[in-house]
Amino acid sequence: MQNNVDKRSKAEIAHDELEAAIVDCQIAPGSVMTETEISEYLGLGRTPVREALMKLANENLVRLSRAGVVIPELNPLTMLKLLEPRVLIERLCIEKAVERLVEEDKPPILEVIQLLQGLASDDRKGFMALLRRMHHILARSSKNEFILSTIKTTQGLSRRFWCYYATSEDQAYCTQLYIKQMQALVNQDKDVAVGASAELMHYLHEFTKAHLDHFK
Numbered sequence: 001m002q003n004n005v006d007k008r009s010k011a012e013i014a015h016d017e018l019e020a021a022i023v024d025c026q027i028a029p030g031s032v033m034t035e036t037e038i039s040e041y042l043g044l045g046r047t048p049v050r051e052a053l054m055k056l057a058n059e060n061l062v063r064l065s066r067a068g069v070v071i072p073e074l075n076p077l078t079m080l081k082l083l084e085p086r087v088l089i090e091r092l093c094i095e096k097a098v099e100r101l102v103e104e105d106k107p108p109i110l111e112v113i114q115l116l117q118g119l120a121s122d123d124r125k126g127f128m129a130l131l132r133r134m135h136h137i138l139a140r141s142s143k144n145e146f147i148l149s150t151i152k153t154t155q156g157l158s159r160r161f162w163c164y165y166a167t168s169e170d171q172a173y174c175t176q177l178y179i180k181q182m183q184a185l186v187n188q189d190k191d192v193a194v195g196a197s198a199e200l201m202h203y204l205h206e207f208t209k210a211h212l213d214h215f216k
Contacts, residue, residue: 014044014052022061022071023160024128031071038069061156072157076211079161083208086154087201090138093151094181094197097141098190105141106186112137113182121172128163134178135159141185158204165211174200 008016018038021027033041039049053069056062063070072078112133119126135155139148162170177200184193 010044010048011051011055014042014048015055017042018049018052019056019059019061019156022056023132023156023163024125025160025164027071029071029074029160029164032068033071034068059153059156061160074161074164076161076208079158079208080205082154082157083201083205086158087198089147089150089154090197090201091194093138093142093144093147094185094193095190096144096147097138097185098188098193100143101141101185101188105137108133108137109141109182109186113179113186116175116179116182119175121168121175124163124166124171127171127175128159131159131162131178134182138185161208162204166207170207174203177203 021041027033027041035046035049035053038053039046042049053062053064057064060072063072112130115126115130119130132155135151139151142148166174177196181193181196181200184190184196
């Protein structure tokens with residue numbers, strides 16, 4: 001039997017691997033690469049890479065220009081703008097997820113909670129992987145494909161900024177908020193889930209503002 005990875009198309013593999021490399025800052029912000037260099041980096045042909053790049057451009061994770069494929073710089077001003085719609089989108093996502101959650105949705109959430117509880121505060125790679133899973137779980141649980149597609153346009157850039165700047169203390173604090181939010185989702189407690197999300201968004205806003213001086 002094929003596993004989930006085997007069932008993905010080459011374009012999907014190219015997208016997921018390149019997204020991870022950009023979000024986890026394995027490819028430095030501000031880098032400019034050619035399609036050929038990206039194909040060699042991923043070990044995949046140019047056709048699936050080109051398809052992946054078009055999708056990543058729609059998610060604001062790359063810019064396609066005559067100079068090549070541009071990996072955007074880390075800009076706290078851009079992140080502050082991004083947080084404005086993200087606050088509204090995530091609140092709506094959580095509200096709909098709580099309303100529409102069914103029993104078969106709960107095991108992946110419980111698994112993520114358990115992994116978060118055992119995660120070391122300095123395990124950035126593990127946290128980033130769980131962060132991506134949580135965002136996908138929330139979006140899928142909303143049972144709204146438009147929420148899912150909208151979240152994809154905000155989360156990648158947000159995760160990348162976090163990966164680059166967050167400290168172990170930041171990660172430890174937000175881990176507890178994510179645990180609280182996910183537990184409330186399983187319990188279908190909308191007030192607690194929305195409250196944890198609001199607290200998290202406020203923290204991320206202050207976290208981002210703190211880096212404005214570094215950018216200037």
